Amino acid sequence: MTTLPNPYLPEIATVVETVQETPNIKTFRVVLNNAERMKAFRFEPGQVGQLSLFGVGESTFVINSPPTRMEYLQFSVMMAGEVTTALHGLKPGDQVGVRAPLGNCFPYEAMKGKNVVFVGGGIGMAPLRTLLLFMLDKRKDYKNISLLYGARSPQDMAFQYDLPDWTGRKDMTTVLTIDREAPGWEHTVGLIPNVLLEMNPSPKNTVAVTCGPPIMIKFTLQALKKLGFEDDQIVTTLEKRMKCGVGICGRCNIGTKYVCVDGPVFTYAQLKELPNEL
Incomplete structure (x- = not known):
């Protein structure tokens, strides 16, 4: 580095x-x-x-x-x-x-040999994109890869230049969803947590990685728990809280942790030990 x-x-x-x-x-x-x-x-x-x-x-x-x-x-x-x-x-x-x-990074080494479920909403797809593309470039290191990406409308869905490849690949499963019907939309319609429950991914040997608006993350975490995911099987990122980036200004502290030094990537198990920030 x-x-x-x-x-x-x-x-x-x-x-x-x-x-x-x-x-x-x-x-x-x-x-x-x-x-x-x-x-x-x-x-x-x-x-x-x-x-x-x-x-x-x-x-x-x-x-x-x-x-x-x-x-x-x-x-x-x-x-x-x-x-x-x-x-x-x-x-x-x-x-x-x-x-x-x-900051730190996604625990991609620990994810080797596991299934990975990506759940992204809106601009929250940005941090997931880097890990997803990295895993696709090193495809043999990971088992089943699934992506659920949603936005309010087709116009609010970023990285549209990536979507044809993601939806067309045979070595991953991609579900795109918007909140409500829109002319010409040929994919799923529904809120991300509800669609996730319909997808019903197995938690066995699986890691879920999620990022999006706080309200989406809140209900996505609830959905993952309903599906049987343990807290240490769920990973998210909080980079929006960072300011100086080197642990000096204190702007990003959550309890005893600094997002810019100890994060921005945390498991849900780690976050539950801190004051509620989701």
Whole structure:
């Protein structure tokens, strides 16, 4: 893993491509200006980075491209405040600051030889995407892979360029769902927790990885428990709470834990030992 001499000092990167995922989510593909740094850059699925615009501020986003594909680093940004609004104005050729990698990663080594069920909602698909693509690139290391990805409407579903591959693959099961009927929609209709119960994945030798809006996670956790998943079989991520990224500012602490150092990835068993944050 590459570390910077000063953890507060961002690397300068250039935006090489942007993708308007949804009306309020935009993806940025960036390359570090220092070619040697870019070549040496290493991270693990689930780790995050801070994107900064000088004179505006910085925010935390998961690196949602996989470490098996290093042509660029991909970040997806939901417009929600001053920094994210400014980031949405970036175009190819613009410069941005990057502090990465930060935080821990998904326990992908411990998942080897197991079934993996991904449950993502909206922008919550971003952290799942990096792990999913990583596992697909190392397909023989994992058993059955299932994906349940949902959004309010077809227009709110990000990463649509990935969907044809995911739905067409024979080595994974993909279920796409939206909250209510929409013209031209050919997939499932229903709320994610309800669809998950209908899918009825077996908890035997299985890990569930979930991320999405807090209300979705709350009811998805309940559904997984109904299906028989133990707390240590459920993994989620809390990167939205991070600020400095190095355990100094205290903005992201949950009880005795710092999301930027001890997380952002936690099992449900770990979260239940902390003050309720879901």
